Amino acid sequence: MPVFSIRLTDLRPHLTTCLKRVERGEKLILRRHGKPVAALVNMADYARVWDAEEDALFGPIDPATGRRPGGVMKLSGTGVAEKLRQFWASRDRQE
Secondary structure, X not given: OOEEEEEHHHHHHHXXXXXXXXXXXXXXXXXXXXXXXXXXXXXXXXXXXXXXXXXXXXXXXXXXXXXXXXXXXXXXXXXXXXXXXXXXXHHXXXX
């Protein structure tokens, strides 16, 4: 599907039209002063991006068990925060 862009200042009066296009599968790039600052994608594309990031961080889901390797990760303590910080830092270096 095509990608289209719009200036942030032009978004409000065209929001309904833009959202309909995004729902149909188009991607929308939001620009401020000519530079891309954000993107709108439909929920199916968002889910694919989110799943890919989870796979990169926690490993792929085992089809036999439906779980990620290593079991359940506790969302407390500094271990999780540190792992997330390292993950995002490595992604920033790649860009």
